[in-house]
Amino acid sequence: MTRPTTTQPAAVIPAQPGPRDVTDTAPATPGGDMTATGSTDGASVIPGAGPAGPRPGERATVRLRDTGEDEPPRYAPEWLQLREPADASARSYDLLDPLRIRLANLPGRAGGGLVVHDIGCGTGSMGRWLAPRLDGTQHWVLHDRDPYLLHFAAVASPRSAADGSHVTVETRRGDVARLTPDVLAGASLVTASALLDVLTREEVGALAAACAGAGCPALLTLSVAGRVELTEPHPLDAEITEAFNAHQRRGGLLGPDAVTAAAEAFTEHGATVRLNPSPWRLGPEEAALTEQWLRGWVGAAVEERPELAERAGAYLAERLEACTAGKLRVVVHHTDLLALCRPVDGGA
Secondary structure: OOOOOOOOOOOOOOOOOOOOOOOOOOOOOHHHOOOOOOOOOOOOOOEOOEOOOOOOOOOOOOOOOOOOOOOOOOOOHHHHHHHHHHHHHHOOHHHHHHHHHHHHOOOOOOOOOEEEEEEOOOOOHHHHHHHHHOOOOEEEEEEEOOHHHHHHHHHOOOOEOOOOOEEEEEEEEOOHHHOOOOOOOOOOEEEEEOOHHHOEHHHHHHHHHHHHHHOOOEEEEEEEEEEEEEEOOOOOHHHHHHHHHHHHOHHHEOHHHHHHHHHHHHHHOOOEEEEEEOOEEEOHHHHHHHHHHHHHHHHHHHHHOHHHHHHHHHHHHHHHHHHHOOOOEEEEEEEEEEEEOOOOOOOO
16 A cells, blocks of 8 residues: 655653653673673663663663652653654554554444544644544643653644544553553544553553453554564674564563463453554665664663674674665564454444
8 A cells, every 4th residue: 555655743852841761871891892882882871772871680671660769761752763764664554544443443432533542642643643544633641650751741742643633642650561451442443553562461461451452453563573584694693683682571571472371361351452563764865763662672682792892893893884885774673463353332
């Protein structure tokens, strides 16, 4: 199918309400080995792209559990803004038609608007992508545990639907693990982006149960698939990929197993599940994103398997040189999931 050519204007990061450290730096390791920042030159990795100086004993992935007011942010808005164009290009348009059909036939939808709950909304990129592609008035409920990201998402949210209808938003600070059918009461749709792979099997099961209990569909995009392709191929590609995937599974997180687990969980609750690929395709025009992704990808692999450090340092330097020269192309595989849960009153 032909994809629309219109795009939303890039959002500008608003002034933050107080001091906020975006990156951590560390001195370069002599001899070109990998540093804690995931680079050979001491350059920092934006939080969210990869390990960025976690406290001892703390995993480096983003945590969605509310562990205290002093818990540092794990997704920097700069990272989310950097990846937003690639995310928008990657999401599966083929899932939109079955979603639109289901939304048009939801019980009580005739003449009414949509209520969309965006879970782990970050800076609100899902809303900026999806709201202008759906007809009718929409009210988006944005959930995240980071108050600054919620601030960004509210400020930069779209105001018009595909047919010009009004779009409104509200924000809720909270934890995805606390979702229940009661929280989603009245929801027309649940969305999330790049979320499933940082959840545990129990959390994915709770999300599926909440959507099924509320009788609303779920569009869950951009879950990592555990596969990457880089040109030209390198002998270390497979080892880095394997170590990164192991890092993604730390602490019981699903990582590249997330989509399979989610499909099983939704199916167990009677939902019809559709999966579509949604790969990032990164070339010279995405060099800034590719650089950060590379540093994070290799850095996580080395954090998982420190014995890779020396070889990975040379590997990263070689890949970054190719990226700077405009010769590197990367495909980072993701998968989008659409779960069409049964309406609670037995409607369409």
